[in-house]
Amino acid sequence: MMQDKKRAPARAPGLVQGGAVNVPFLQTDRDAPxxxxxxxxxxxxxxxxxxxxxxPAPSALKALAETAGSGCYYADRGVFHLTSMIAERHGVTPAQVVLGAGSTEILCATALAWGQKGSIICPSLFWDAPILFAERKGVACIYVPLAADMNFDLDGMAGRLSEDVSLVHLVNPNNPTGMALDNAALRTFARTVAQNGTTLLVDEAYNELSDQPEESSLVDLVRAGEDVIVTRTFSKIYGMAGLRVGYALTSEENAARIRSYMTSFGGNVAGISAAIACYNDxxxxxxxxxxxxxxxxxxxxxxxxxxxxxxxxxxxxxxxxxxxxxxxxxxxxxxxxxxxxxxxxxxxxxxxxxxxxxxxxxxxxxxxxxxxxxx
Missing domain, CATH: 3.90.1150.10 (Aspartate Aminotransferase, domain 1)
Structure with missing residues (x-):
């Protein structure tokens, strides 16, 4: 079993680590359009x-054009409107929805917040930027090797649970493997995590691209009051990676805790307006x-x-x-x-x-x- 130690990031060294694409610093033409x-x-x-x-969708582009002149204002009312839309779709209260500058901000805030309570269990290969960020801030992480089929070893993760573990972090479907977890196995694992008194976070950035998005999601456990955090993003199915809008669904208590560790506030007019316009497109x-x-x-x-x-x-x-x-x-x-x-x-x-x-x-x-x- 892999030991509880820092590991080398699954990225090429010397590259910008801030987003999904790692690119070297480039010289650009200052006069370029x-x-x-x-x-x-x-x-x-x-x-x-x-x-x-x-x-982005034509509906999102239309909203961007219409609201470009409002970029001088904070986006508070738009944030509340989008939050209400998301809450209504998923059957939760607005207080259970956290909006962020992409789901990345939310994932980083969650790792920091729960990392103050204990260690974080995660797989050895997944979209790990938030966990690497938390490790640099002193959070302890336990990496569990993948199973032989390259999917997550849920049994191996369950075997690492203890009173010192505060959070289990999964990505479903996973990046970079693209594989989805068996739903029955994931739900069994969720019960095991709950019995340990540990929070389960599932990053569902690619959920809407899967064959059975509703069936493979754990949003219903959030509605049922379980200690689960589900994150989603407008970066993938909605084609808005550069507009930076993501959200989490969880309990009101968890949501408040995540917000207290976030660095942005109010959202951005461009991303929020585009998200509102295309959310139900x-x-x-x-x-x-x-x-x-x-x-x-x-x-x-x-x-x-x-x-x-x-x-x-x-x-x-x-x-x-x-x-x-x-x-x-x-x-x-x-x-x-x-x-x-x-x-x-x-x-x-x-x-x-x-x-x-x-x-x-x-x-x-x-x-x-x-x-x-x-x-």
Missing amino acids: VASLFGPLPGQARLVGNENPFG QAFLAASLASIREGREMILDAVARAGLTALPSQTNFVFVKVPDADALDRAMRERNIVIRGAFGEWTQYSRVSVGHLHDVARYAEALPNIIELMV
């Missing part, structure tokens, strides 16, 4: 950050999901043609087993296709995100040719 500073570089296929380029959500699934199938077809295998994905990215993830990353970048290199010790797994379908097609064409040269 502002719009050119965001998104892919010219001719680049950007398949690296789990971004959803099919958004079912036509956009359906179209976004359809495009993501089409891109995912294109990737999986290329994986098969290259003689490779991939983990089963319930997200907008695929974790592909390859001879050398960093070598594949370099070869793709030579073709101006940007994917992820190795995640720490998992050097034989390469994560590729669904982007614009013409960019996914470039990856799909290049992959078999590159692999043929590698093996």
Whole structure:
């Protein structure tokens, strides 16, 4: 069993660690149009950050245009309005909803808050930026190795529970593996965590992309009064990664505690207005999901043609087993296709995100040719 010690982050060193995409500091043209500073570089296929380029929704863009002139004002009323919308959809009170600058802020605040009470149990491979942040602030974390199938070892995590553990942190579906937990097993695990008197946090950033979003979520346990925190984001299905809006659903007591550790307040007018406008935009959500699934199938077809295998994905990215993830990353970048290199010790797994379908097609064409040269 892995010991309770700090481990090296599953990221390349020397890169900006603040977001989902790790990029070196870049020199930019000071006279370049502002719009050119965001998104892919010219001719680049950007398949690296789990971004959803099919958004923001037209409804969100309309709201952005209409509220741009209101950026001089704090967003308090908009925050209350969006909070009420989220509470109504999920059957909780507004006091049980926490809005943040993306779910990242909420996850970091939760790790800090619960880290004052005890250690945090988490898997050895997941989206770990909030936990790494908490560790730098002195929080103790217990990393449990993955199971043989690359999914979370829930039994192994249960075996590490003790009175000194304050929080268990999961991501479902997981990033970077893309795998979803078996719902029955997750609920059994949730009961075990509750019996230990420990809070269970499930980051459901990719929930809306999964085949059975309602069935695989633990929001119903929040409604039932269990000691569970569920986080969601507008960064994925809604295609609003750069607008920074996320939320948590939990008890009123937990929500108040999370808020007390957050650094922002009031939200931002652009993100909140866009989120309000597209939250119930079912036509956009359906179209976004359809495009993501089409891109995912294109990737999986290329994986098969290259003689490779991939983990089963319930997200907008695929974790592909390859001879050398960093070598594949370099070869793709030579073709101006940007994917992820190795995640720490998992050097034989390469994560590729669904982007614009013409960019996914470039990856799909290049992959078999590159692999043929590698093996």
